[in-house]
Amino acid sequence: MIGRRPKAMEGSLTIWLAIAVMTAAAIFAVLLPLSRPVTAAESEMDVAVYKDQLAEIGRDSDAGLIGAAEAEAARIEVSRRLIAASERIAATAGEGAARRRRLVAVGAIVVIPAIAAFAYGSRGHPGYAGQPLAERQRVEPAQTDMAGLIARIEAHLAANPGDGRGWEVVGPVYLRLGRVPDAVRARANALRILGPSADREADLAEAQTLSAGGVVTAEAKAGFERALVLGAGHPKAGYFIGLAAEQDGKPDEARAIWAKLVAEAPAGAPWIALLQAEIARLGGPAVATAPAPATPAPAVVAPEIRAMVDGLAARLASDGADFDGWIRLVRSYAVLGEAEKARAAVASARQRFAGEADKIGRLDGLVNELGIGGS
Amino acid sequence: MMSPEVGHFALVLALALALVQSVVPIWGSRRGDTALMATASPVALGQFAFVTLSFVVLTYAYLVSDFSVENVFQNSHSTKPLIYKISGVWGNHEGSMVLWVVILTLFSALVAVFGRNLPLTLKANVLAVQGWITVAFLLFILKTSNPFARIIPAPMEGRDLNPLLQDVGLAIHPPLLYIGYVGFSMSFAFAVAALIDGKLDAAWARWVRPWTLVAWIFLTAGISMGSYWAYYELGWGGWWFWDPVENASLMPWLAGTALLHSAIVMEKREALKVWTVLLAILTFSLSLLGTFLVRSGVLTSVHAFAVDPERGVFILAILVVFIGGSLALYAWRAPTLKQGGLFAPVSREGALVLNNLFLTASCAAVFVGTLYPLALETLTGAKISVGPPFFNWTFGPLMVPLMLAMVFGPFLAWKRGDLAAVAQRLTLAFAAAILATLVTYAVTTGGPVLAPLFVGLAFYVIVGAILDVAERIQLFRAPAATSLARARGLPRAAWGAAVAHAGVGVMLLGIVGETAYKQETIVQMRPGESIAVAGYDITLQGLVPVEGPNYRDLVARLTVREGGVDAGMLEPAKRVYTARAMPTTEAALKTRGVSQLYVSPGDPGTDGSIALRFFYKPMVLLIWIGTLVMMFGGLLSLSDRRLRVGAPKPSARRVAATVQPAE
Structure with a gap:
């Protein structure tokens, strides 16, 4: 449930606005034609088709595609259909029309929102905005409560690495987030700074x-x-x-x-x-x-790591020009939980590179990072 | 604004509007109330707008990998290439249903916009029927297959990376097929509207034909593309398997082809009205069946269907209501329709009726072969499969007389034709057929005995179609200028018919070439070894591992020499998609004219050898070229916006004796 976070209702106003506008548009689609008087008689269109056909016969005949006699026969046939269609045109509008229109209009205003509310209401999540992946990845660290808290504590600890209480608080948070190595480091710092206790050990x-x-x-x-x-x-x-x-x-x-x-x-x-x-x-x-x-x-592996670290330490003791080697050595000691040796290595490195500000800076950063304060 | 909830709500509003559309216009048409009938168009446009909005929102959710939408979570992945994110929208059940409704409402909207010259009553009724279909589908989507179901909290990554589905062919195949299926809903709506109204008038036939033609063209494209995809992607070397999924799209195609032809008779002669209406209903029913057969999972197993009873029962209900309802309406109202003119058996109409008989019979054969196993499994639990032999022995024999008659049809005059006179004019086609048969016998060795006869049939069909045009423009009989003028004046529908018929012949030629004369060899090859296949000398140079972006290939590099001359490389591969450890086979093709050499790799042996399957497929490309030609014919015919008057001619005897510039 790490990803769970209460979604603020910030998007909900927009969604309700959108729902309102869309519903209004839907109702409008029904009301619009009702408000417009329709003049065309029912069968006029049918008649138009036959009239088109007559015109076409004329064109075909002029182009020589059909003979004069055939054109004439076709004309007679179409005219016969045309007359039949014209006779079908009968006025049917009239009584009851106004009542029907009112009924449909009221129906649209009531039924459309009702159907929408019923169908959407049972399954929709209007308060739950979209979650585009890119946006989530960008927003997550700043906005999430847990992540925000950690970011604040980390900033604080970077400035005050000697704050044992801070390390103690952040330890279980790291554990819950699955950042186990960070948790080990935080708890080691708390133990070192605040002194040993049964709980801390x-x-x-x-x-x-x-x-x-x-x-x-x-x-x-x-x-x-x-x-x-x-x-x-x-x-x-x-x-x-x-x-x-x-x-x-x-x-x-x-x-x-x-x-x-x-x-x-x-x-x-x-x-x-x-x-x-x-x-x-x-x-x-x-x-x-x-x-x-x-x-x-890991105890099985430890001797090998130990041998590697010792080898590195011996090499740096004889030839200490390799700055990155020192960094690696300090890190190794810190990882192995040997803060004393790490601090000693930092001290040696400081002496060795005393004149080079950037390297001293990197060492300070490393000390902060690893939480092996003091000097 | 692009929140998934907007899409969900738009779908719900579309449902509300569809309900309005299915009630109000038809009420208006029964009462002769123009104001109520006039609601149909804006409401149809509104529905289209809302359904499209919801489809756009869903697509957007796929594009931005919004995994709070369950459908996106199940069917997409943030690292998918863009095009497959988009095609993923309709690559699944829910999304494909939304696409279906988008196309359905698009057709409704087209009627609303371009139907100005439709009689208002007809238009209102047609849109109301479309409204019923829309309601059914939107209810189905919202009730059982909601694409906007959400997950709280949203997962960080989607589930689908299936590489087999990441294929351009699969990406555009469903939309083509759906436009075909849904396009037939137009002729269905027109048919049902006519039954409700009890009258079929001039506008009816004029309107149904282009819609049917559009649907037919797209369905042809969809089926053809699906077939080509199976051919090059599955690595089996076949192009049609009589698989239920394929049959599901073939059935509406056969019925739709019949409808197209009977609509001509109706438009021209006002005959076959009742039959055309029935065909329109059957064609769309088969489209519905096709959609659901593929989508419900019933084809894989009746039990899979039963696992999701809500969906299954809903689908059955839709099928029962629409097919049963429209057939019941047909039984009730069809007798009231006025019958058209009479005609002799030997006439253009007669030939078209023959065409209809054979097409519907072949459709029935496919129907039985596809659904019988399902019915048997439901009733007795026995699982049987109806294989290609059944279809070859039922479908095949029906196609032969159909093609024989197809050439005669366009030569026959309306109302009363003269068979002997037509046969005389077809002398050249017969000669071409006999010549082609003899040449085939002489040139080929092996192959089925009947195969040369089919080659002859194909040539007969093609030459017959060419003769049709030649006769109409009096090629070589009139001065060249006259012929040219007549060619220009010839209705494009006539051109379209001839071209489409020729396409059938071309396709038949491809089918015969592929089935009767293909050569197949399977060999275990070591690097350096050679094999001769159909005039090619092929040498395996070696097996090379190649790393792709998300897969690993073992490529068999083959050099091809033709008559001692270098003819390039073939590089078939065994491919493994690393993320899922999913192996696929990448066949390699070499095209010579319209024939293809097809190599499909098998498993590599431990000694550095690999099994290779070689096919030589003579004329195989003609199968798909034939369908392209058919589609082109359909387009030509569609571009012919002329009215078909079909008025009686003064003298029947004169008509029979001379070739009319018919249509």
Whole structure:
């Protein structure tokens, strides 16, 4: 339901105007001929056709297409039809005409809007304006409530990267929009700036888990464990530690962790039902075939990344002229969650490129972007 | 202003106006009230304006990818090329129904604008009947197939990227076909109006013929184009499959052709009135049937039809009301129509009656072959399919006498003709036929025994049509100047008839060439290998992968040599549309005169070889050239705005003995 947004009624006035004008035009189409006196007699047109035919015979005869005798015969025949048609012309208008006209006029004024209202009213959405794709793509970020809110917060955080509260607020919003990496960054910033707490540790680890596609990574697990140290019985941390155990192929351990959590929970805690459902899931016959982790944990990949980053750091330590290398190194540290090392790398780079304003500017921008403030 | 809601409301208003049009004018005509009858024209114009507005709004929604409209969401995609966004409007059920009504109201509007010399009563009644049809279709659209149904909230992307439907042939085929179908609604409306009024007068025939002709020309174009599309796109190498979808358009064509010819008799001689009215009703009924057979999904399976009972029941109701109602009206009122003049069996009229008999019989054959399987499935659940053999053995034999008689017809005098005299004048046509047959026997090897006879028949038809014109302008018998003057003075309707008849012969020649003398070879080829097909030496150079904008081709590059001389390349391909992983076959054609070499690739083998299917189709292009010639004949005839007086001639015996500048 991300795309849902209450459509303002801004287009509705125009649509009602259009509906009114169109209805009026429809009624007018009926009233117009009623108001005009019609003079032509009924069968005059028929007579006109025969008269045309007579003229045509004359032309054909003059052009030599038909012989004189044939033309004469044709003329007689058509004249006979012409007379017959003329005799059919009989005055029929007269009494009742005015009454009929009034009836039709009133009928048009009443029936047309009634039919339109009935047929359109049951299925139309007059308040729902058209949604051309290009217009939506242009308008979306500015006008949508959610998007507007995020844009404002992001602008604010770009100016004040040290505002921990701001990062804390925007974190869950990112998560809901599916911008998981942003959520990880925001929560890491909140944790760093505001200091560790059980909630912040658990929230960051949760975001990291989501960014790993639902797998509780070693890093996330460490975070949840820190959260449990800070606040014993923290439900979110407890739940994910259990999940990690299950993903490690130890469903019994998971069940034990969750059961302990439920037992210690305050009465009426909203998450008890969820945990009980999870316990039931593991306690059922499914236990025997407990699912293995669906995807290999990133921990497997981490050493390689680690090796690459270390290699880059070593290379820059011996030859620090590669500015883009520094940028990459800072980013890598930030992604790996090693803010200290990132800050150290930024400091080294600042020293190395002290005289070059544009590069210092880019470094500042990077620090802001990654939220690794301080210096 | 281009909100989809405007389109929706315009459609609703059109319905309201159509209701007015179906009641008020006819009330006026019964009471002789000119003011009420006069409402018909502005109301018809208003309907056309509103339906067109709604069609424009729908098209706009497609152009800007407004996916808040469900119809656009289901049938379009933001990355579709522009032309296919537009053709997507009528590429689906709802949009095509709107297009149908646009054309219907366009015809009504044309009657309103150009019908000034129509008797007011006739005009009012005709427009009222058109109003009934419009009401039925608008109700159907609004009730079961609303193209303006909305989705809240709007999805970000549409659903359709079907590459097979992205084809120019498919884009313009439906509008052509629909103009044909809907055009026959005019003759239907005139017929029903005449039945209501109980009189058929001079204006009636004068009006029906051009409308029927327009519809016939467009329907011919639509069918011909559909056939060519199937030929080059489906990769089967066939041009007509007796598929129910094709039959659905062939039936109104056959009935419409019969109508066209009986209307001539009526216009000229005021005979065959009752029959012409019946044909007009039947032709439009078959058009309705054709529209719905294709659109309701009943052809794919009776069960698919039952899945959507609302639509199905509505369609059945429309068919029952219009076909049943008009036939009932016919049974009730036809006896009151005044019968026209009498004529002998051997006469122009007689020949046209013969034409009508064979055309309606062949139409009935197609009807049975198309609907019998449906009826059987409904009643017993058994699924059978009626294949080409049935049609070849029923439709084919009916066409032979029709073509034999077709050449005689224009030579016969009105009222009373002389068969022997006509046969004498057709000597040249007979000679051409015999010569063509003998030459074909001598030149060809293999092929069906009867095939040369059909080649002879085709030549007989073509030469007969040429002789028709030659006789009328007294070519080689009068001085050249006189002939030229007569040619200029010859009514364009007469030219049109001769040209259209010649077109039938041309088409027959193409059909015989393609069916009897095609050569087909299927080979597994490796790069470097060669094969000889119909005088061409074809060498496979290699298989080359080619990337297209949204597909990947495996192109078989073939060099063609004809008598040792390089004759260019052929590049058929197996194509895969990447987005949907949908494989298609792109056939390659090489044209020599009116014959074609047709290569369709099969599956590549694992050893670098590929299966290739070669067809050599002698004279195949004549099939479509023939239909073009027929359409040109129709246009010539349409341009003839002369009145047809058809008054009696002074001496019947003299008429029989000399060739009249008839028509």
